[in-house]
Amino acid sequence: MINTIEKKYNLENTFNNYKVTYDNGTIKFVPLDEANTDYQAIQEWSAIEGNNIIDNGA
Amino acid sequence: MAITRIGNIASTIPDDSIQNAKFSNIVNFKNIIINGDMNIAQRGTSFTGQTSANYIVDRFTQTINGAMGTWTNGQSTEVPTGQGFANSLIMDCTTADASPAASDILWVQQRIEGQNLQYLKKGTANAESTTASFWVRSNKTGTYIAELEDRDNSRYVSQSYTISSADTWEKKTVTFPADTSGAFGNDNGDSLRLNFWLGAGTDWSSGTLGTTWHTTAANRAVGQVNLADSTANDWYVTGVQLEAGTSASDFEFLPYDVNLARCQRYFQTFRGGVDIDIANGGMGATTSFVGLVSYLVEMRATPTFTANSGTDYFRVYTTAGSNPVTIAANNLTGTRTMTLNATTPSSLTAGQAGTIRCLSASATVDFSSEL
Numbered sequence: 001m002i003n004t005i006e007k008k009y010n011l012e013n014t015f016n017n018y019k020v021t022y023d024n025g026t027i028k029f030v031p032l033d034e035a036n037t038d039y040q041a042i043q044e045w046s047a048i049e050g051n052n053i054i055d056n057g058a
Numbered sequence: 059m060a061i062t063r064i065g066n067i068a069s070t071i072p073d074d075s076i077q078n079a080k081f082s083n084i085v086n087f088k089n090i091i092i093n094g095d096m097n098i099a100q101r102g103t104s105f106t107g108q109t110s111a112n113y114i115v116d117r118f119t120q121t122i123n124g125a126m127g128t129w130t131n132g133q134s135t136e137v138p139t140g141q142g143f144a145n146s147l148i149m150d151c152t153t154a155d156a157s158p159a160a161s162d163i164l165w166v167q168q169r170i171e172g173q174n175l176q177y178l179k180k181g182t183a184n185a186e187s188t189t190a191s192f193w194v195r196s197n198k199t200g201t202y203i204a205e206l207e208d209r210d211n212s213r214y215v216s217q218s219y220t221i222s223s224a225d226t227w228e229k230k231t232v233t234f235p236a237d238t239s240g241a242f243g244n245d246n247g248d249s250l251r252l253n254f255w256l257g258a259g260t261d262w263s264s265g266t267l268g269t270t271w272h273t274t275a276a277n278r279a280v281g282q283v284n285l286a287d288s289t290a291n292d293w294y295v296t297g298v299q300l301e302a303g304t305s306a307s308d309f310e311f312l313p314y315d316v317n318l319a320r321c322q323r324y325f326q327t328f329r330g331g332v333d334i335d336i337a338n339g340g341m342g343a344t345t346s347f348v349g350l351v352s353y354l355v356e357m358r359a360t361p362t363f364t365a366n367s368g369t370d371y372f373r374v375y376t377t378a379g380s381n382p383v384t385i386a387a388n389n390l391t392g393t394r395t396m397t398l399n400a401t402t403p404s405s406l407t408a409g410q411a412g413t414i415r416c417l418s419a420s421a422t423v424d425f426s427s428e429l
Contacts, residue, residue: 011389016387016388016391031391035358
């Protein structure tokens, strides 16, 4: 289960991927690619009321 | 047609010799299924306590909707004798669920890209039938369901097979009819799934088994036994082949390297390696290293990147020395390369070139673009 999702920025300070932390402690970095199934899961998760993606900026 | 002259050598080769001797062992990638002989297991060979979804061997996943017991699954060396297989996939029930809820599902499945299926001509008047063949073994005899699931058009077709003798390998063949409705997308998406049902609630089993293409959920797994009803239950499968046509041909064995490369389109990993270099780059700052990783084969889509952490799992090496690092993604774009960012707790020299090295057999760096 997803616990938190945070926007991550690359060296050019461009939003590039999501850092996803799961309840079991696993951390994944998920690209902004609609064909990636983890990206699809993020879209479903973020559509649920109360779930918010963290954005600490670049 | 008989060949009467080859170069300067006059000879006659009868037609049946050509067909039987010349062509019977040719590899032509007729098998739609990848890793059907279960030889590739990049993630490991045994997974305990599984209650939801996990990859078992490469390309084959356990999928559970709701709750359908607890499973140990993985790669097994239990195989049918004399068939050329070295491995099988095992599902072993460790906590039973004798009364599944209506919506519960237990599957072993493989997901297939639409662009690999265009020659089936699905959704046209010239659509092809397909035939699945496989070796299966279980202590639990009875009716099981193999199903094709068209994810692009939400269409299904099922065929039953019977495990007749407990704990005995049996070869099964089922043919699925052609479907003149619903074309597969010509892309890298999840278009078709081969589902081996192992348990089904009534939402999926209360109708009439759909042996022609249909859209009715209740017709998908009618008659399926519940493999989750006892901790004594296990189920093995190997030699899974799905091919165009109405008959099954011999299993198509591929060389290990070819099989591995096909799996790495979906998942590749640096695991279990000590002193394995995984990225070259340089110190962008005194405590920050940026390194390039080139994938072993081009991946299906931009992959998800995962690196675990632990004491001295990874270190950065430069001419100024080495430091332990924690790894994260920096630029995760495209299907051929990515850059990672490694953070050191103490300073090295900015601007120096270096490499990230894996130092622990417990360290894992994974790239996944599974369907």
